[in-house]
Amino acid sequence: xxxxxxxAAILMxxxxxxxxxxxxxxxxxxxxxxxxxxPVPIWGxxxxxxxxxxxxxxxxxxxxxxxxxxxxxxxDAMPAxxxxxxxxxxxxxxxxxxxxxxxxxxxxxxxxxxxxxMRKNSKVAKPDTSTAxxxxxxxxxxxNPQIRIFLVTQxxxxxTGGNSGNEKGGWAIAEDSALRAFSAVGYFYAKxxxxxxxxxxxxxxxxxxxxxxxxxxxxxxxxxVPYFKENNVKIDGDPGKLYVNxxxxxxxxxxRGFLWYQGESGAYLNETIGYAYKMExxxxxxxxxxxxKNLPFYYVQIAPYLYKKDSDTKITHTEFTEPELRxxxxxxxxxxxxxxxxxxxLNDDIKNIHPPFKWEVGRRLELIALANTYDRKDVVFxxxxxxxxxxxxxxxxxxxxxxxxxLVSHDGKPLTFFTIAGKDGKFVEAKAEIQGNTVVVxxxxxxxxxAAHFAWTEIAQPNFYNKAGLPAVPFRxxxxxxxxxxxx
Numbered sequence: 001x002x003x004x005x006x007x008a009a010i011l012m013x014x015x016x017x018x019x020x021x022x023x024x025x026x027x028x029x030x031x032x033x034x035x036x037x038x039p040v041p042i043w044g045x046x047x048x049x050x051x052x053x054x055x056x057x058x059x060x061x062x063x064x065x066x067x068x069x070x071x072x073x074x075x076d077a078m079p080a081x082x083x084x085x086x087x088x089x090x091x092x093x094x095x096x097x098x099x100x101x102x103x104x105x106x107x108x109x110x111x112x113x114x115x116x117x118m119r120k121n122s123k124v125a126k127p128d129t130s131t132a133x134x135x136x137x138x139x140x141x142x143x144n145p146q147i148r149i150f151l152v153t154q155x156x157x158x159x160t161g162g163n164s165g166n167e168k169g170g171w172a173i174a175e176d177s178a179l180r181a182f183s184a185v186g187y188f189y190a191k192x193x194x195x196x197x198x199x200x201x202x203x204x205x206x207x208x209x210x211x212x213x214x215x216x217x218x219x220x221x222x223x224x225v226p227y228f229k230e231n232n233v234k235i236d237g238d239p240g241k242l243y244v245n246x247x248x249x250x251x252x253x254x255x256r257g258f259l260w261y262q263g264e265s266g267a268y269l270n271e272t273i274g275y276a277y278k279m280e281x282x283x284x285x286x287x288x289x290x291x292x293k294n295l296p297f298y299y300v301q302i303a304p305y306l307y308k309k310d311s312d313t314k315i316t317h318t319e320f321t322e323p324e325l326r327x328x329x330x331x332x333x334x335x336x337x338x339x340x341x342x343x344x345x346l347n348d349d350i351k352n353i354h355p356p357f358k359w360e361v362g363r364r365l366e367l368i369a370l371a372n373t374y375d376r377k378d379v380v381f382x383x384x385x386x387x388x389x390x391x392x393x394x395x396x397x398x399x400x401x402x403x404x405x406x407l408v409s410h411d412g413k414p415l416t417f418f419t420i421a422g423k424d425g426k427f428v429e430a431k432a433e434i435q436g437n438t439v440v441v442x443x444x445x446x447x448x449x450x451a452a453h454f455a456w457t458e459i460a461q462p463n464f465y466n467k468a469g470l471p472a473v474p475f476r477x478x479x480x481x482x483x484x485x486x487x488x
Contacts, residue, residue, distance in 0.1 A: 022046040022091035026157050027253050029170035030097045033148045033202025035105045035254035036080040043072035046091050056087045078102050080199035082146050103200030104193060105255050108186040110262035112209035116358055118187055119180040135359035139179055147174040147190050149182050152206035157249035185261055188362025196370060206246045212265040213278045215242040221285035226486055227277040251289045257296030257373060258286060259365055264353055267307050267325040270315055273481045275328040280485060283335055296337050298368045301329045303343040303355045307458055322458040326474055331483035339368035342383050342471045344461055380404040383470035389477050395442040396420060396452045404466030407434045417462040419453045422446045427453055451478035
């Protein structure tokens with residue numbers, strides 16, 4: 001017992017020593033962007049009972065450290081500002097953070113298509129070089145001090161040691177080596193947002209190649225969603241493994257919302273409706289962590305890829321593996337304050353699971369934000385989405401929302417990747433014609449149609465768009481996945 005007591009005393013002394021001076025979490029640093037028009041938490045660590053003073057601009061806030069060595073103040077909501085300002089934190093020591101802006105802050109996460117670095121941009125197989133300022137060359141010329149980036153790794157946000165204000169590898173202007181290693185989707189989203197809103201933008205990228213959805217939240221997140229208990233779903237995939245070091249330490253840094261690009265791992269696992277409920281668990285838990293159930297969550301539907309060729313002895317994939325995962329992603333739109341972009345047209349090689357055109361992914365995500373977060377009524381943010389059908393003789397008439405000024409064939413050719421079936425359930429290629437805001441599908445082989453599919457194969461790269469230039473969402477009219485959102 002004496003030995004255990006001695007060890008405990010040593011550990012406590014070490015803990016107190018670690019916080020003998022005021023320190024900050026590593027997400028707080030010079031060059032950062034603070035979220036405009038929201039209360040902004042500033043927090044850190046010090047010895048218990050210490051009074052800490054935070055000054056930013058004309059505002060001063062104080063807090064007293066609790067028994068665990070933690071303190072936090074809340075700065076008042078501020079308007080956007082592109083003028084760099086100092087933030088000072090004072091206790092037994094003084095920390096001075098410099099060149100801090102106020103604007104819009106977003107956190108982007110997911111697997112390899114979100115972590116896909118800007119340096120890979122220059123290796124695109126078929127670059128768009130039609131203009132002098134091609135996205136291919138962006139990393140070579142980028143220099144906009146109003147765009148700031150923070151790249152999270154599995155180590156750099158750990159609490160150990162804290163931040164004395166002189167940390168390297170923190171916030172940076174989006175340029176040079178820092179930008180080369182940063183998320184291309186995150187950067188192009190920020191670039192578009194800065195251009196359209198005329199305010200500074202901060203992007204935090206926290207993504208890991210090959211990661212499943214489970215590691216991005218703790219087991220507690222799944223337990224809060226009834227679906228998993230009611231259906232006896234076993235949760236594997238290391239829940240919480242990435243969350244602990246790559247998401248939790250970011251909170252409560254004030255954000256406007258989240259961007260998510262993940263799902264390829266789910267397709268490999270033949271996931272269907274379960275993936276939608278995993279998205280529900282993730283979204284609910286992240287919103288709970290930030291104490292805001294309305295935080296926007298915008299995500300990318302996975303692009304065409306030959307999953308079928310990767311079948312092994314354990315899991316067999318078919319041409320419908322990907323459409324079913326994409327259907328689950330579409331179903332998750334029932335979760336409030338979410339949005340999804342379609343990427344059926346953004347892969348120039350369907351043997352490549354990493355489509356190159358990340359600037360367009362960033363642009364389309366920004367359209368959702370402009371329309372739904374920043375209330376730009378003139379912005380079309382989605383391609384055509386199936387909303388209903390009726391049978392008329394030997395034809396099926398499909399209705400759509402998000403028609404964006406009208407339905408079109410993007411290349412002027414007959415619409416592709418529509419199929420139709422009768423009572424036998426056998427789908428055949430269909431003739432599809434646009435009539436107003438509907439599409440009429442038929443086939444001479446099907447006299448009494450019952451169902452239609454669109455882009456219901458992993459190789460589908462259809463030409464069905466709206467006049468705003470956005471591709472239609474894949475769908476099937478028969479046996480769609482049923483997803484019920486639980487507001488908890």
